Amino acid sequence: MNMFISVLVGGLVLGCTYGMLSLGFSLIYQASGYMNFTQANLLMFGAFLAWQFYSEWKIPFIASMALAVVIMFFIGWMMERSIIRVLVAKKARNIYVVLSTIALSIIMENAAMLIWDARPHYFPPIFKDSAPVKLGTASVSKESILCIVVAICAMIALHFFLNKTKFGTSMRAAAQNKTAASCMGINVNRTIGITYGIAAALACLGGILVAPTLYVSYGLGSQFGAKSFAGAVIGGYGNIYGAIVGALIIGLLETFVSGYVSSAYKEFVVYGVLILVMIIKPSGIFNAKVYDE
């Protein structure tokens, strides 16, 4: 039972982190129809910002987290405004837009290396008492619990934001039909820009939450990028609920295979499942529209 709880919590931590990235992938795809490969390195950059504020400048953790999330929101927004929108306005093909996000991702990784150097930077403990919490007879770190709780809160907040606010309605309208939304007075460009901002803020939050249990380095994003993308695909690419469920499945699958089978096989299983889903049910768990009709 101890092992089950430990593995479950470990899987949820990973799943929640993947989930924050998967959400960004799906949000952007839903709003603009493009894949955005900067997500993983936005996570890394956000984690570095929080590390800078919290560890180096000694700003309290909550304030550091809020500051980093806000900055990353604007970076995401500006990225769309100054690059993606320019390419779209020039009628660039989808592949060029996707390529530009790959290029941006590499630039961010190199920028992080130049700014903060290539060595890992350890995130100071968030809690003064580092002793793990007892769940029954199993031990779980406080940082892991914080990660799961904050991620779930962020996901619920996003659900209400998209469904209960005027902006959320605009976003969904713009995703369904940009021309019609524009005719109804919705500023489609601004809506898409803010969506990129939200995606960047979510990625940043994911990075900050996972950083205390790992370390911050320029390679942090690459550890999560591929699996988060896999989570978004398994859930149904473009469906935000699918993104969360898919990411949790990936996180849990990875940890349970590692715990109960062998850590040597977890990558085979995770990516094997991804390929199976793409072949058998390409629309993913939530039946997203994936293939051109």
Place this chain on the structure above:
Amino acid sequence: MKKFWGFALALAMMVSLAGCGSTKGSGETGNVTEGGSGEKYSYVIGHYGGVTGQVATAGTAGLNAIKLAIKQWNENGGVLGGQIGFEFYDDGATTEGAVKGVSYLIDDRKVDGIIASQLSGNIQATGDLVEAAKIPEVGTGMNPAWLQKGWKYLFRSLANSEGGAAPLVDAMEALKVTDIGTLIYQDDGNISANNLVMAELKKRGTINIVTEEQAMVGETDWTGALSSILSKKPNGVIIFAQGEQGSLMVKQVRSLGYTGYIFGCETMSMPDIRNVAGSGADGVVFFTPHCIPDSVDEASTEKEREFLAAYEKEYGSLPAHDVAYRAYDATNVLLTGVKEAGTKDGPAVRDTIANMKIDLLAGSADYSKFDNGECLSGQKVYIIHKGKNVLFSDFLKENPIDTYK
């Protein structure tokens, strides 16, 4: 105009973020040319290693130490009547990078001698190139394998990990460990070190190996594997990994409630183990040729004190990884060989090193005692206790064996 302002704003944001950068550290990327192979240098040392990638901490410490040693030699007149040049290639800690790096150093930069990476796999992958070029190379990796290949131009500046297995198993037996689980990072050095310990355990037959788990390169979460190990109820856990990953593994196994002894290799001497795992690092027992103290004053020899003081003066802090010791020694071995040979001719320098005796940070080295480029044997065993690295023998004198259980 709007586009311009949008772009300008994004650029301004990136530039302002650059201001956040820490001034500490000295990570470098790409090819660093400190000197070059021009006429003004009487000898040019090349070095390939990873100051980026998975083991950047070790790579940076090694690079810093080499530069320090060369600076000291140059301040004392250099070698062969001239100054020493330096060429560096960042191989990103990858084998492909190392092969490119060695080719670049030999063919493009025309270096006279090489200080190799601390990654034994990369030394092994590039050994043929070095051998063919007849350039003496001093490596800092601990895997015995690359000096068992019969290469004549390769040397090591410390004892290999073979000498660590028996003392580590001695420590396990002294601590009455009966059941042990292992988590091994799947790189060449750690696999090799673990194989030696496993062979020793099997030979003695006193300790039961309950499970063997693998940590794949690039991973950072081992909750599943560690939970699996702990479910077998071992009273000892072996963690062999690079320092970056090892520190997280120690932290993660402690957060899963394990409070017993952890056994590791030289990477556990890295200060980051204690920085990251905090009090969770207490109870980690490891073998190592070098153990970085917390301050210059705590150095165990005068030679080490001088090195640490110089390193701290140059870089503002003590080395973050014991590779600094190994690389400093390697540079001194190579340059002493050149000095004693009186020429930069590869075969002559090789022959000189092969018969050389030299005092290093690692101890009194004697290459003439070995016929394969080794110079020392045996390792010391330490334990982290109350936040300090303590000699295991001293720990046992003052503490009961169930201090960590």
